[in-house]
Amino acid sequence: MAKNILETQDLKAYFGNKQILKGINLAFLSNTVTAIIGPSGCGKSTFIRSINRINDLIPNFRIEGNIIFNDQDIHDKNVDEVDLRRKVGMVFQRPNPFPKSIYDNIAYGFNIYGIKDKYTIDAAVENSLKKVALWEEVKNNLSQNALTLSGGQQQRLCFARALAIEPEVLLLDEPCSAIDPISTAKIEELIHQLKKNYTIIIVTHNMQQAARVSDYTAFFLLGELIEFGKTDGIFTAPKDKRTEAYITGRFG
Amino acid sequence: MNRKALNNFWDKLFKLLGITSISFGLLVLLALIIDVIIDGYPRITLNFFKSFPSRKPEMAGILSAWVGTIWIMVITALISIPIGIGAGIYLEEYAPKNKFTNFIEINIANLAGVPSVIYGLLGLGFFVRYMNLDRSVLAGGLTLALLVLPVIILSTREALRAIPSSIREASYALGATKWQTIRNQLLPAAIGNILTGIILAMSRAMGETAPLITVGALTYIAFLPQNPVIIKDSFPFMGISFQGLFDPFTVLPIQIYNWVSRPQKGFITDAAAGIMVLLILTLIMNSIAIFLRYQNQKRVRW
Numbered sequence: 001m002a003k004n005i006l007e008t009q010d011l012k013a014y015f016g017n018k019q020i021l022k023g024i025n026l027a028f029l030s031n032t033v034t035a036i037i038g039p040s041g042c043g044k045s046t047f048i049r050s051i052n053r054i055n056d057l058i059p060n061f062r063i064e065g066n067i068i069f070n071d072q073d074i075h076d077k078n079v080d081e082v083d084l085r086r087k088v089g090m091v092f093q094r095p096n097p098f099p100k101s102i103y104d105n106i107a108y109g110f111n112i113y114g115i116k117d118k119y120t121i122d123a124a125v126e127n128s129l130k131k132v133a134l135w136e137e138v139k140n141n142l143s144q145n146a147l148t149l150s151g152g153q154q155q156r157l158c159f160a161r162a163l164a165i166e167p168e169v170l171l172l173d174e175p176c177s178a179i180d181p182i183s184t185a186k187i188e189e190l191i192h193q194l195k196k197n198y199t200i201i202i203v204t205h206n207m208q209q210a211a212r213v214s215d216y217t218a219f220f221l222l223g224e225l226i227e228f229g230k231t232d233g234i235f236t237a238p239k240d241k242r243t244e245a246y247i248t249g250r251f252g
Numbered sequence: 253m254n255r256k257a258l259n260n261f262w263d264k265l266f267k268l269l270g271i272t273s274i275s276f277g278l279l280v281l282l283a284l285i286i287d288v289i290i291d292g293y294p295r296i297t298l299n300f301f302k303s304f305p306s307r308k309p310e311m312a313g314i315l316s317a318w319v320g321t322i323w324i325m326v327i328t329a330l331i332s333i334p335i336g337i338g339a340g341i342y343l344e345e346y347a348p349k350n351k352f353t354n355f356i357e358i359n360i361a362n363l364a365g366v367p368s369v370i371y372g373l374l375g376l377g378f379f380v381r382y383m384n385l386d387r388s389v390l391a392g393g394l395t396l397a398l399l400v401l402p403v404i405i406l407s408t409r410e411a412l413r414a415i416p417s418s419i420r421e422a423s424y425a426l427g428a429t430k431w432q433t434i435r436n437q438l439l440p441a442a443i444g445n446i447l448t449g450i451i452l453a454m455s456r457a458m459g460e461t462a463p464l465i466t467v468g469a470l471t472y473i474a475f476l477p478q479n480p481v482i483i484k485d486s487f488p489f490m491g492i493s494f495q496g497l498f499d500p501f502t503v504l505p506i507q508i509y510n511w512v513s514r515p516q517k518g519f520i521t522d523a524a525a526g527i528m529v530l531l532i533l534t535l536i537m538n539s540i541a542i543f544l545r546y547q548n549q550k551r552v553r554w
Contacts, residue, residue, distance in 0.1 A: 054421055094418060
């Protein structure tokens with residue numbers, strides 16, 4: 001039986017005095033893909049960046065309410081945010097490989113964790129690159145600088161890097177917005193496969209993409225959750241007029 | 253004249269003005285260098301490097317000056333580089349952004365612009381008098397370290413700030429701690445620019461005269477600071493001595509300054525030769541800086 005791996009309770013987020021999220025209640029079932037859609041500035045990115053506490057690095061950022069991950073509040077003082085981020089991986093909007101070799105990009109997650117065993121790391125590099133269908137393209141050039149790859153390849157490398165340390169949840173912040181359609185197709189295919197082992201939350205501006213890859217969809221508007229439900233339902237029979245207006249392209 | 257011809261005219265005029273200004277600058281520099289080479293070239297011999305200063309111009313050399321310059325530069329580097337990089341990392345990555353750190357930032361930028369003689373006075377008051385270091389190599393090195401410290405802090409911060417925040421986020425998102433991120437991602441990416449800043453600061457410090465005169469560097473000195481490596485007859489045949497830190501010293505620019513102020517014509521030749529040595533050293537250091545910057549640009553681009 002699927003359970004809620006992640007849940008937000010009345011989540012409010014602020015940058016300084018500006019309130020970005022106005023009380024979000026959302027629950028995520030394990031091994032599902034949830035898409036978060038909404039116009040720019042509606043708080044989608046702030047929302048998923050709160051889940052792995054990467055927003056906590058920004059001065060003036062403040063949060064109220066609870067985020068429950070595996071039955072524990074992530075802001076509990078017993079929770080180490082470094083540990084949390086290993087379990088809640090993230091792929092960003094723009095490909096951001098380290099200016100190091102392809103191999104070192106993936107090995108980094110192991111190095112910082114004190115894992116030095118070469119066989120473990122070699123296997124993880126190969127496995128994760130195979131998962132993202134990059135292995136065949138780069139297997140002979142693992143020592144090549146990652147910045148020499150194309151944008152789409154770089155983004156798949158960032159996926160591989162996040163997958164290599166085997167998180168439970170994968171947060172995707174518009175992962176396809178800076179890459180070409182062919183790479184996008186590969187990444188969508190990848191998301192389908194990853195669903196078996198991971199819980200995925202994807203922020204996207206692309207409605208077709210949301211419809212294609214997700215099981216559940218949440219529609220955000222001006223920091224509020226307007227509608228949440230099965231993707232089929234949201235796209236065929238939205239309950240709220242604003243959702244309907246947005247997905248049919250009348251605003252946003 | 254129609255509009256196009258007029259525009260063309262102004263374009264050409266400005267181009268001409270630009271060429272004139274740059275040639276003026278280059279020609280003056282070239283004239284100076286050629287003049288120095290003509291004056292000083294005959295004195296550039298091995299003996300010039302091996303001799304102490306002397307009352308007779310043809311006997312005088314820069315041995316104590318270049319050895320002193322190396323002593324001072326090494327001490328300056330050893331003190332200012334770790335402190336400067338450390339302070340830069342703290343201010344950029346750890347310090348909270350509030351009014352107090354803002355105040356510190358503004359003051360560091362101001363310190364980078366304070367005339368060097370003021371640092372000399374500080375060195376005289378604090379290191380020479382208060383700490384009783386006397387007119388020693390250590391006092392001189394500490395004074396110059398203070399002088400270059402703000403520049404190193406600033407260049408460390410600039411180098412760190414030039415790294416896109418996406419690299420930091422990528423590292424944190426994989427579960428890295430702050431120090432791991434700094435150690436593994438930020439420092440390797442920034443080190444080229446940091447080194448460039450350090451070398452430029454050092455080459456400036458090498459030419460500094462005023463603060464060292466203020467601290468009390470001697471102008472006539474016929475011995476060297478105690479060699480830090482002592483050869484012994486018995487096992488382990490070598491020892492390390494820090495006595496040299498407390499010996500008096502002179503440096504190249506002071507020696508040059510001293511020779512220039514002498515009436516005898518021969519000393520002008522000595523001074524020119526000394527200037528050549530100093531210029532070449534500065535040129536070498538600046539070339540290393542340019543080379544590092546170039547290498548860094550090739551290696552890291554986002």
